[in-house]
Amino acid sequence: MNGHASTEPAAPPCCREEEGSISLFILGLSVIAMLLIAGTVAVTSAHLTRMRLLDLADGAALSAANALDDSACEQGVRESVPLSNRSVQERAGAYLGSRPRPGSVSDWRLAAGTGTPDGRTAVVVIVGDARLPMVGSALRDLGVSVTIRVESRARSDVVP
Numbered sequence: 001m002n003g004h005a006s007t008e009p010a011a012p013p014c015c016r017e018e019e020g021s022i023s024l025f026i027l028g029l030s031v032i033a034m035l036l037i038a039g040t041v042a043v044t045s046a047h048l049t050r051m052r053l054l055d056l057a058d059g060a061a062l063s064a065a066n067a068l069d070d071s072a073c074e075q076g077v078r079e080s081v082p083l084s085n086r087s088v089q090e091r092a093g094a095y096l097g098s099r100p101r102p103g104s105v106s107d108w109r110l111a112a113g114t115g116t117p118d119g120r121t122a123v124v125v126i127v128g129d130a131r132l133p134m135v136g137s138a139l140r141d142l143g144v145s146v147t148i149r150v151e152s153r154a155r156s157d158v159v160p
Helices: 021-065 071-075 085-097 136-141
Strands: 105-110 121-130 146-155
Touching: 021 085, 021 105, 021 121, 021 146, 085 105, 085 121
Parallel strands: none
Antiparallel strands: 105 121, 121 146
16 A cells, blocks of 8 residues: 555445435436426316316306397287397307406317207307416427317396
8 A cells, every 4th residue: 555545445346326316316306296286286276277268258148148039029029038049159259358358368269068958058169278477388298289178158137
């Protein structure tokens, strides 16, 4: 020995192979945590967008249920306000046109099914494309959009 002996014991050969593996483990857990957070934010945003569209559909259905059809002048109003597909679609469209589009919705429209199945109940179907934070641009790049469909019904019964 030449007088400069190391006081640290040499690492056994089996432990040298594991050097740096904790960094990879922490990196992997961090990526998983970020994906979980991004997914949770996206799902929450989609649910809130659905609730906003449902509020709009409820308002449009209530507005449409109060729209008198032309037949009311001829036949009168009996137990409920008479409706037609045309009156429901026109009134629901006017209601949507008068409301600001929520920021989390890139596009919205009345969908098939908007009208009246029985001449007394107004059915409004709204379809909207949601903008999702954090993952929305990645989904758009993949050609995927998140479309939300809501349906609301309302009826205006006449109480004697």
